[in-house]
Amino acid sequence: MRRSGTVKFLSSVNLFKFVHKVLVDQKGAKINDQDVGNILEYNPSDCSHWKRGEKSVKSVFALNQIAEVLKVEPTLIFDIASGNIGVDEGWFEYQETRSIQNVLRNLNGIPRERVQIVKERAISFAAQLLKQADFRAAPLYVPEVVRFFAFISLQPAELIDRMSRILRVKAGQYVIQFPKGDLKPQTRHAMVKELVRIICEGERERFPELGERDQELLEFEELVITTNLLMPYAMLKAEMSKIDVKKNIVNELAATFWIPKTLVSLQLSQLLTSSDKTDLSPRVSSEAILSR
Numbered sequence: 001m002r003r004s005g006t007v008k009f010l011s012s013v014n015l016f017k018f019v020h021k022v023l024v025d026q027k028g029a030k031i032n033d034q035d036v037g038n039i040l041e042y043n044p045s046d047c048s049h050w051k052r053g054e055k056s057v058k059s060v061f062a063l064n065q066i067a068e069v070l071k072v073e074p075t076l077i078f079d080i081a082s083g084n085i086g087v088d089e090g091w092f093e094y095q096e097t098r099s100i101q102n103v104l105r106n107l108n109g110i111p112r113e114r115v116q117i118v119k120e121r122a123i124s125f126a127a128q129l130l131k132q133a134d135f136r137a138a139p140l141y142v143p144e145v146v147r148f149f150a151f152i153s154l155q156p157a158e159l160i161d162r163m164s165r166i167l168r169v170k171a172g173q174y175v176i177q178f179p180k181g182d183l184k185p186q187t188r189h190a191m192v193k194e195l196v197r198i199i200c201e202g203e204r205e206r207f208p209e210l211g212e213r214d215q216e217l218l219e220f221e222e223l224v225i226t227t228n229l230l231m232p233y234a235m236l237k238a239e240m241s242k243i244d245v246k247k248n249i250v251n252e253l254a255a256t257f258w259i260p261k262t263l264v265s266l267q268l269s270q271l272l273t274s275s276d277k278t279d280l281s282p283r284v285s286s287e288a289i290l291s292r
Helices: 010-027 033-040 044-052 060-070 074-081 087-105 112-132 142-146 185-202 215-230 233-240 249-257 261-273
Strands: 152-157 165-170 173-179
Touching (some): 010 033, 010 044, 010 074, 010 087, 033 060, 074 087, 074 261, 087 185, 087 215, 087 261, 112 215, 142 152, 142 185, 152 185, 165 185, 185 215, 215 261, 233 249, 233 261
Antiparallel strands (some): 165 173
């Protein structure tokens, strides 16, 4: 007889849900529970116990096996299994990782001069906003940036399976909705990303300093602005000089800037591979973006 009441291993339940969701996304078709269990060579009984939270899945070998099969970063799987993030946050990071890889991959074939112009304008625009917000110490307080845009407001709401949503109230007026409750790093990332989308796509004519819209580089432009708002290079380098080298740099910086590890890894890889250590270089390979 099945017990009722509190789930014994909630993080394992969340891990099962996340793995199932990723498999559906990657296969583009419906899958059954045993497809998830097969990753760890579980029989139907063990698979059922995992799904219901009656079995703890947290061994290093099991989590690495899941990460390898799904082709995602092990740290993402570890964070979900340890309860550091939930299914929605994990799914957001999974999607963002793929999005960033696609954005940088799509730079191939575009003249470097065009990329450089967009990049420099984007970094300059982000720096201008941070200066207006008097951003001197991490983490960025999102409302302090949003308040400079009278046509955009923030609103907590009941959202399911997403970190944010843009509502166009009327012509030239927008609301960025985000989940009620404690703000997560992923939520903050999503909110800033929505803000940048409104600026670059919906109301670009208000900001001539951004120049004409280059459709091929639009996603790249938004990525640069978003990342440099949440984690400016100058501040990143300053914080890196304070970190104990014995600690996990990505974890420490993610906590300091209150952002997902996805963005931290992106900025670090770009910083360390850039020739002048100040720009968001498109030369880095997509495979190197999220190396831990």
